[in-house]
Amino acid sequence: MPELPEVETIRRQLAEKIVGKTINQIEILAPKIFIGEVKTAIGAKVVGVGRVAKVLRILLSNGNALLAHFKLNGQFFWRGPGDDSPARFTCVIFHFTDGSRLLFNDSRKFGWIKAMENFSEESAAAIEPFCPDFNLKNFFAVLAKSRRPVKLVLMDQEKIGGIGNIYANEALFAARISPFRPANSLSVNEAEKLRNAIVKILQKAIDCRGSSGKDEWYRQLDGSPGGYQNHFLVYQKNGQKCPRCGDPITRQNQAGRGTFYCPACQI
Numbered sequence: 648m649p650e651l652p653e654v655e656t657i658r659r660q661l662a663e664k665i666v667g668k669t670i671n672q673i674e675i676l677a678p679k680i681f682i683g684e685v686k687t688a689i690g691a692k693v694v695g696v697g698r699v700a701k702v703l704r705i706l707l708s709n710g711n712a713l714l715a716h717f718k719l720n721g722q723f724f725w726r727g728p729g730d731d732s733p734a735r736f737t738c739v740i741f742h743f744t745d746g747s748r749l750l751f752n753d754s755r756k757f758g759w760i761k762a763m764e765n766f767s768e769e770s771a772a773a774i775e776p777f778c779p780d781f782n783l784k785n786f787f788a789v790l791a792k793s794r795r796p797v798k799l800v801l802m803d804q805e806k807i808g809g810i811g812n813i814y815a816n817e818a819l820f821a822a823r824i825s826p827f828r829p830a831n832s833l834s835v836n837e838a839e840k841l842r843n844a845i846v847k848i849l850q851k852a853i854d855c856r857g858s859s860g861k862d863e864w865y866r867q868l869d870g871s872p873g874g875y876q877n878h879f880l881v882y883q884k885n886g887q888k889c890p891r892c893g894d895p896i897t898r899q900n901q902a903g904r905g906t907f908y909c910p911a912c913q914i
């Protein structure tokens with residue numbers, strides 16, 4: 648599933664391509680994906696592209712907005728005027744007045760696009776990396792309130808926005824913290840290390856334009872893969888040597904997801 652760095656990469660690339668363009672048609676090939684009224688967006692100009700956690704917000708000149716979530720397999724692909732190169736699993740096509748198109752593809756159809764009238768930006772309930780409220784005080788307070796394993800708290804979108812399975816695994820490894828530790832057992836010092844690891848890793852992943860690991864459907868707007876999978880230290884590395892201590896990296900099922908960690912140096 649695309650996480651903060653992947654959605655942020657698409658946000659930046661979308662902003663370059665569609666801000667200033669006018670939507671003149673929306674073609675819906677999979678009705679389940681598109682929620683709301685098409686007329687909400689027809690004839691409107693795109694004035695900005697935002698993101699909160701893993702949700703994209705395409706802001707329109709008429710005060711309405713289109714929100715999009717990739718869920719497991721969703722993708723946005725861009726097609727310039729005259730570019731009719733094929734795409735698979737296309738569910739929704741946005742046509743712009745200059746002849747360019749934006750395709751939303753989703754092989755499993757868990758993703759969604761919501762047309763929202765009179766959209767106002769409410770403040771998010773979760774704290775979010777790269778926002779001022781993701782400070783040590785707030786982060787430690789979130790951890791201190793939960794006895795659940797720290798990895799599950801990192802991935803809880805109601806507590807912290809944007810972190811999923813890839814970056815939770817990588818950040819816990821970098822901070823040398825076991826994914827199975829109760830969140831409220833972390834010291835302030837450990838919470839600080841973890842917070843810093845999260846920010847550093849997410850920033851590097853954005854710089855690499857996201858991760859397209861094994862079994863991941865994430866692609867950039869032009870269809871090319873991201874690059875951060877080449878920097879994974881533990882994710883999908885089970886059986887390989889820990890880059891820090893040399894012991895084997897282990898994969899264990901945790902709440903239905905694969906947890907990758909080094910039992911020797913994550914305590």
Ligand SMILES: [Zn+2]
Pocket residue numbers: 889890891892893894909910911912913
């Ligand atoms: Zn190790």
